[in-house]
Amino acid sequence: MSVEITGKSKIMFVLADPVDHVRASAVINAHFRAIGEDVATSPLHVLPEDLPAVVGAIRRMGNVVGFGVTIPHKVAIMSHLDLVTSGAEAIGAVNFVKRTAEGRLIGDNLDASGFIAGLASHRCAVGGKRVLQAGAGGAGRATAFAIAAAGAAELVISNRDEAKARALAECVAARHPTVNVLAGTAPAEDFDLVVNTTSLGMKAGDALPVDLSRIGPQTTVCDIIVNPAVTELMALAAARGARTIGGKAMLDEQMTLVAEFIRR
Numbered sequence: 001m002s003v004e005i006t007g008k009s010k011i012m013f014v015l016a017d018p019v020d021h022v023r024a025s026a027v028i029n030a031h032f033r034a035i036g037e038d039v040a041t042s043p044l045h046v047l048p049e050d051l052p053a054v055v056g057a058i059r060r061m062g063n064v065v066g067f068g069v070t071i072p073h074k075v076a077i078m079s080h081l082d083l084v085t086s087g088a089e090a091i092g093a094v095n096f097v098k099r100t101a102e103g104r105l106i107g108d109n110l111d112a113s114g115f116i117a118g119l120a121s122h123r124c125a126v127g128g129k130r131v132l133q134a135g136a137g138g139a140g141r142a143t144a145f146a147i148a149a150a151g152a153a154e155l156v157i158s159n160r161d162e163a164k165a166r167a168l169a170e171c172v173a174a175r176h177p178t179v180n181v182l183a184g185t186a187p188a189e190d191f192d193l194v195v196n197t198t199s200l201g202m203k204a205g206d207a208l209p210v211d212l213s214r215i216g217p218q219t220t221v222c223d224i225i226v227n228p229a230v231t232e233l234m235a236l237a238a239a240r241g242a243r244t245i246g247g248k249a250m251l252d253e254q255m256t257l258v259a260e261f262i263r264r
């Protein structure tokens with residue numbers, strides 16, 4: 001179905017470099033079409049050195065309501081904004097910017113809130129739970145802060161680069177002192193919730209990010225990878241009777257959050 005973009009449409013962008021792989025604009029457009037709102041989103045190829053000029057120009061565009069930010073701009077964008085939410089500040093990255101009617105730019109990290117909302121949409125609450133997270137990359141930083149903010153009892157972060165897991169665990173523990181946050185590996189069967197935030201599972205033949213060979217139905221396994229919809233990790237978890245939640249839940253909830261964020 002084609003989209004009719006007119007002078008009444010609210011305009012959004014997704015800033016990226018490279019730009020060919022960007023799918024977020026299509027997902028956002030599909031969401032706004034489904035909820036009947038006149039919003040049109042286009043990817044913009046923006047080189048790192050051009051980011052200040054592009055952001056300055058967007059400020060002056062009266063029909064722009066916001067823009068998504070992806071690789072490699074998620075950290076660099078922060079110094080060009082008028083306000084960054086405290087959650088995004090702690091995570092150290094922004095993935096969505098709202099432009100107010102006055103041209104003020106407010107950055108947030110919707111990976112974090114989208115992740116928790118995605119779990120909630122599957123009736124999975126994090127409060128009081130023991131959580132094992134694989135990965136400490138960009139998305140892993142967001143989910144770790146989100147898990148602690150949601151009141152998990154314990155969070156163990158494992159990562160190939162162990163120093164990154166330790167650094168992340170220290171930052172999360174400092175912000176959420178009531179949560180027992182550790183870095184390292186631990187048996188998955190000791191946890192209520194296992195979350196994969198690594199990119200392992202995107203390609204056929206990838207190693208498994210977590211050993212699930214002893215988990216049972218009491219464990220929930222969440223993989224934030226969107227493609228494939230069912231990763232090998234999820235298939236193994238399901239075969240052991242565990243509940244599984246895929247990355248689409250987090251992505252879908254982020255679309256709802258974008259819609260709410262630009263309305264506020």
Ligand SMILES: NC(=O)c1ccc[n+]([C@@H]2O[C@H](COP(=O)([O-])OP(=O)(O)OC[C@H]3O[C@@H](n4cnc5c(N)ncnc54)[C@H](OP(=O)(O)O)[C@@H]3O)[C@@H](O)[C@H]2O)c1
Binds near residue numbers: 139
């Ligand atoms: N569902 C959603 O809405 C959503 C949102 C954001 C991201 N995601 C997905 O989350 C995944 C990670 O994205 P990201 O932005 O966090 O990427 P990233 O910043 O590049 O982080 C990648 C993570 O995967 C680990 N990793 C990569 N290759 C590995 C390997 N061969 N062996 C072991 N660990 C490996 C990295 O470990 P090292 O630190 O050791 O390199 C790091 O922890 C992607 O699949 C992305 O599509 C989904």
